[in-house]
Amino acid sequence: MAVFRKAVAGRLLLTLSLALLGRGAEGQGNGRGKVQVSGGATVYLGQERDVWRPLIHTTINLSDISAIKSSFQLRTFDPEGTIFYGDTKNGVDWFVLSLKDGIPLMQIFKGGVHVSVAGGAKLNDGKWHTLELSSQGKFVVLEVDGSNGLVVGMQSQEPEEVLSGELRLALGGVLIDKDKMIVQFEPQMDACVRQGSWLNLSMPWETEAEELWPCYENVRPGSYFPGTGMAIFNTSVFAFEADQGVTAELWGDFSMMDGTILSIKTPGPMFTLVANNKTKDVTVAFGEKKIDIVVTVERLQITFQTDLLRVRQDDDESKTTILSVIPVSHPGYLDTWRDGWLAVGGLLGEGEDEVGSQFLKGCLEKIRVQGRDLDLDLAVKHMSVTSHSCAA
Known part of the structure; x- marks a missing residue:
């Protein structure tokens, strides 16, 4: 999946960054160009930044710490990403807590020993979970909702040293080279953390974000589009056989959406799927052909074949209604499909580097191409688009 990000050309990324608006600034500065944040604040970890860079962080004198114990609450639908990081000796010894496949993953490096362990219940169910991390002698313990989730034991042949100096903590990123970890994962996480209690201290945290x-x-x-940006993939990563075509599937309440749901730009005809909140219908456009259709269920399937474009809506897996069939007058279209862009939530421009508009406002519950769910964290994505959650 990481090929999605690498496949998008740098010039398009630059154009996207310049063309789409960001957010304003607010917050309390500390005189060093950083904003101070309470450790107990509610923090959205998916905020746009370098994906490995922590969103908030703090540094503590080890002499001030009486107990190595921290707790916080986590809520996410995202199966993968960085949650919490800590280190001593400026990153020589370190700890990382993340999710992978929804399951907690702890990775620790201390005294030359590298340990990785994963287990427990999946936490990406959208509910608030209380996590407590503590150091108990030779063991690091993760409790989830009051019960042991993971227990990691470590013992080195080296004599135990008395720690001194500083301890660094961070949320949403790491302060070491990611290649030092045994288990690699995608770091960006659509998640919220709140009610943090960090080592029983009340020190402020800092962030480089303006707000x-x-x-x-x-x-x-779902994936929420507030009407200010989109997510772009390179179509070459979607494997297909020409005789079977390419299928895209979309789930959601189309009557509540407004703007471009999907656009595909290739050297051949341009495809767009646009919702109109006033008329409660969607417009399918392929080249010069346009058809307005009313979608009465919450699953839409578009199949590109060598000689036609077929649009279906499904009540369930056993009942399918064909909404429209558009003949294809461009017989080599599927060959050009490999050399284009697919945008979710916006209209791709007509020029080579032009980024269009007509951004989608609404929630797509699921997006699938060629039977594979799209993770928008792996796209070139505007910072306002959330990858795994919508406001309920």
Whole structure:
């Protein structure tokens, strides 16, 4: 999946960054170009930045610490990403807590010993979970909702040293080279953390962000598009056989959407799927052909074949209604399909480097191409688009 990000040309990325608006600034500065944040604040970890860079961080004198114990609450639908990081000796010894496939993953490096362990229940169910991390002698313990989730034991042949100096903590990123970890994972996480209690201390945290984005009070699974940006993939990564064509599937309440749901730009005809919140229908356009259709269910399937474009809506797996069939007058279209761009939530421009507009406002519950769910964290994505959650 990482090929999605690498496949998008740098010039398009630059154009996208310049063309789409970001957010304003607010917050309390500390005189060093950074904003101070309470450790107990509610923090949205998916905020746009370098994906490995922590969103907030703090540094503590080890002499001030009486107990190595921290707790916080986590809520996410995202199966993968960085949650919490800590280190001593400026990153020589370190700890990382993340999710992978929804399951907690702890990676620790201390005294030349590298340990990785994963287990416990999946936490990406959209509910608030209380996590507590503590150091208990030779063991690092992760408790989830009051029960042991993971227990890691470490013992080195080297004599135990008395720690001194500083300890660094971070949320949403790491302060070491990612290649030092045994298990690699995608770091960006659509998640919220709140009610942090860090080593029983009340020190402020810092962030390089001009402001911290808020978390929705209630969420449901999906990708939310607020009408200010889109996510772009290179179509060459979607493997297909010419005789079977290419299929894209979209789930959501189309009557509540407004703007471009999907656009595909290739050397051949341009394809767009646009929702109109006023008329409660969607317009399918392929080249010069346009058809307005009313979608009465929440699953739409578009199949590109060598001689036609077929649009279906499904009540369930056993009942399918064909909404429209558009003949293809460009017989080599599927060959050109490999050399284009697919945008979710916006209209790709007509020029080579032009980024269009007509951004989608609404929630797509699921997006699938060639039977594979799209993870928008792996796209060139505007910072306003959330990858795994929508406001409920």
